[in-house]
Amino acid sequence: MDDARALATAMARSGIAADLMVIDDLARSPGAVPDAPVYIIAEPQGVATAAAWRAIARPASLRRTIVWGPNVTAGDIVALDNLGIGYVTKAGPRLDPLLRLIGVIDADYLAASRMRVTEAKAVAHSVFQATAAAFEMFGSMPTFDRDFYAGLSQDFSRQVETTPLYLLIDAISRNQDTTIQHCSLVTTVAVAFASHLGLSGREVSRLFTAAFFHDIGKSAIPKSVIDKPGRLTEDETRLMRSHVTVGHEILSRYPETAGEVAEVALHHHEMLDGSGYPQGLRGTEISDLIRIVTICDIFAALIERRSYKEPLPAREAYDIIVGMGPKLDQDLVGAFESVAFSVA
Structure with a gap:
């Protein structure tokens, strides 16, 4: 008012x-x-x-x-x-x-807006189709259910047409090719992990959304910082770390992503021993949903090619996660082994 x-x-x-x-x-x-x-x-x-x-x-x-x-x-x-x-x-x-x-x-402004919406929805559908296709990398797992994954993808495609989710996907993809690819990979790994853990369809759907938008705050970070080949300066590190609070703010604006999904964006860099950011949460202060996305996020980052590093083999990446010890939920890390080793 x-x-x-x-x-x-x-x-x-x-x-x-x-x-x-x-x-x-x-x-x-x-x-x-x-x-x-x-x-x-x-x-x-x-x-x-x-x-x-x-x-x-x-x-x-x-x-x-x-x-x-x-x-x-x-x-x-x-x-x-x-x-x-x-x-x-x-x-x-x-x-x-x-x-x-x-x-x-006026008519011109409205026509441009309509075209922008059409383009953004096309981008969102394309991203979801690529994510759904990537589920096939886990086809050898006993818990792989092709019909379930197809239904999950169709559900989110419908949401692209009826909710503001397409705006969020477009915001990521317009600024950072590497970020949208990372979000897609984290989502694929997280959904396979959730299925392996026996989570319900509702829980897997919730995880799908949380994983996909966990890094949306990077849409506000300059590409020169995201893809910098060398070590970040202190100011660049502070800027990079701000993506968690920016992501939380963006996702909190929409009912489809407010609450738990926004909290994952804010806390996916927290560690169980309190060494993470932005709030230094410990132990039970970190939800299971965040713990799962954090493991998948780290694993995906390790096996991806970046401007500053070569991709690691899945087994080597998993060994690094195991070596993080008390920073991560080791029960979940143990359960994650078969998912990690399913990645060719």
């Missing part, structure tokens, strides 16, 4: 009166929407509130509605246009000059 009031104040200086109202209160009192020159929806995303507003507002009111927030995406633009919302803007540190801040959703 403070953001909306600040915007309304800035508009008043330009002679535009904006009415501040609580959408939920209005929804409980049909017909009580007062007439105003401008209506403001000030939320991090705004689409859900705009949908509620559409249910009670007149078409003319929708055309005079501004959705204002820091995270307005191409997908939001398309959704808001479908709802009949007239204006959209990104919140910034300055509200003036007002007329440069607010822009009508």
